[in-house]
Amino acid sequence: MKIHEYQAKELFSEFNIPVPPGAVARDAEEAGKIAEQIGGSRWVVKAQIHAGGRGKGGGVRVAETPAAVAETAKEMLGMTLVTPQTGPQGRQVRAVLVEQGLGIKQEFYVGAAVDRARQCPVLIASAEGGMGIEELAASRPEAIVREWVDVGVGLAGFQARKLVFGMGIDVGLVRAGTGIFAQLHRLFESLDCMLVEINPLIVTQGNQLLALDAKIEFDDNALYRHKALLELEDTEEQDRLELEASRYRLNYIRLEGDVGIMVNGAGLAMATMDLIKQAGARPANFLDVGGGATTEMVTKGFEIILGDKNVRGILINIFGGILRCDVLANGVVEAAKKVAINVPVVVRLDGTNVKEGRSILARSDLDFIVADSMADAAAKVRQMMS
Numbered sequence: 001m002k003i004h005e006y007q008a009k010e011l012f013s014e015f016n017i018p019v020p021p022g023a024v025a026r027d028a029e030e031a032g033k034i035a036e037q038i039g040g041s042r043w044v045v046k047a048q049i050h051a052g053g054r055g056k057g058g059g060v061r062v063a064e065t066p067a068a069v070a071e072t073a074k075e076m077l078g079m080t081l082v083t084p085q086t087g088p089q090g091r092q093v094r095a096v097l098v099e100q101g102l103g104i105k106q107e108f109y110v111g112a113a114v115d116r117a118r119q120c121p122v123l124i125a126s127a128e129g130g131m132g133i134e135e136l137a138a139s140r141p142e143a144i145v146r147e148w149v150d151v152g153v154g155l156a157g158f159q160a161r162k163l164v165f166g167m168g169i170d171v172g173l174v175r176a177g178t179g180i181f182a183q184l185h186r187l188f189e190s191l192d193c194m195l196v197e198i199n200p201l202i203v204t205q206g207n208q209l210l211a212l213d214a215k216i217e218f219d220d221n222a223l224y225r226h227k228a229l230l231e232l233e234d235t236e237e238q239d240r241l242e243l244e245a246s247r248y249r250l251n252y253i254r255l256e257g258d259v260g261i262m263v264n265g266a267g268l269a270m271a272t273m274d275l276i277k278q279a280g281a282r283p284a285n286f287l288d289v290g291g292g293a294t295t296e297m298v299t300k301g302f303e304i305i306l307g308d309k310n311v312r313g314i315l316i317n318i319f320g321g322i323l324r325c326d327v328l329a330n331g332v333v334e335a336a337k338k339v340a341i342n343v344p345v346v347v348r349l350d351g352t353n354v355k356e357g358r359s360i361l362a363r364s365d366l367d368f369i370v371a372d373s374m375a376d377a378a379a380k381v382r383q384m385m386s
Contacts, residue, residue, distance in 0.1 A: 003232045008215060009214045018209060021039075026096075033066075041064075046098075047060070049091040077094070102205070102212075110199070113196075125166060126167065129199055161174070163181055164177035192218060196216050249290075251286070259314070262289060264319065268317060275381070276315065297331070298328055313346070313384045325351060333360060336366050344369060347369065
């Protein structure tokens with residue numbers, strides 16, 4: 001689960017990670033009042049969407065007076081902001097963060113993530129803040145300092161100091177820097193985060209370290225331990241179909257292709273996506289109904305696939321293990337009765353109760369294209385999309 005910058009900074013403050021003075025506004029008048037309250041001689045107005053690169057799209061602007069802050073917020077609120085991470089469709093801005101403008105002496109990158117290969121958290125730092133860490137890792141990997149954290153021990157003091165010295169922070173700020181790394185790790189671990197980023201962490205003209213930006217992503221599988229964090233979720237930022245799928249415990253990710261897929265198992269999903277690509281088409285989604293899917297879940301999954309207007313055909317690829325083929329077939333038939341199907345559907349079933357499943361499809365009088373194997377499914381997808 002992702003949250004907005006202003007929400008991440010509120011959590012930073014709870015964990016004693018310093019942030020600039022500021023507050024969120026949802027209308028122009030409120031933005032102007034916030035500027036007056038926090039004081040200063042200039043302010044920064046930042047669009048709040050779940051995507052990076054906002055500055056490149058005009059989503060981060062400087063204003064010199066509270067009246068200018070209000071005018072800038074008026075221009076931003078309601079606009080569709082397009083950044084390198086939103087895609088061409090962009091995201092609508094529903095809130096802005098108004099912060100005190102600060103003089104910057106130096107910028108750093110600081111972050112924490114999960115290293116899946118080593119199965120532990122990794123803290124990351126660089127003296128080159130303000131740019132994408134992925135881009136920096138590809139072009140100049142030596143500019144990045146990493147420390148892997150033993151989950152049984154936690155972040156050691158010497159590791160925090162190695163990160164700080166590796167960034168090239170002034171000696172007078174070493175203590176403050178190690179404190180930020182300690183608190184960052186504490187936040188990351190205690191809230192079950194997948195990613196925490198400060199980009200940039202700045203040194204102000206007053207020689208103070210502040211988190212100028214903030215990004216946090218939580219592990220969805222651990223949110224049951226953090227009920228309060230669920231209140232931070234902004235459903236307006238989520239894809240409509242992905243949100244609907246989550247309510248039915250379906251693993252659905254919307255893609256940009258034209259062939260909808262339904263499978264049971266992540267491995268089979270990846271293989272099916274490869275199959276579609278090899279057939280000369282593109283997958284429109286990732287949909288894994290799982291081994292414990294019910295007829296209702298399968299029905300809903302089918303409805304969600306058909307809810308994507310880009311879908312020109314559907315491939316259902318099921319290996320009946322825990323999820324029996326007859327259950328899947330019943331779900332598909334039920335969905336077909338509820339939703340008008342105006343695209344061809346290829347169905348490949350194998351495994352437990354496969355004969356019963358194929359019989360259900362045959363008796364349904366619905367126009368399904370049944371494939372006998374993965375190779376046959378690929379050929380039929382190719383014909384379907386030609």
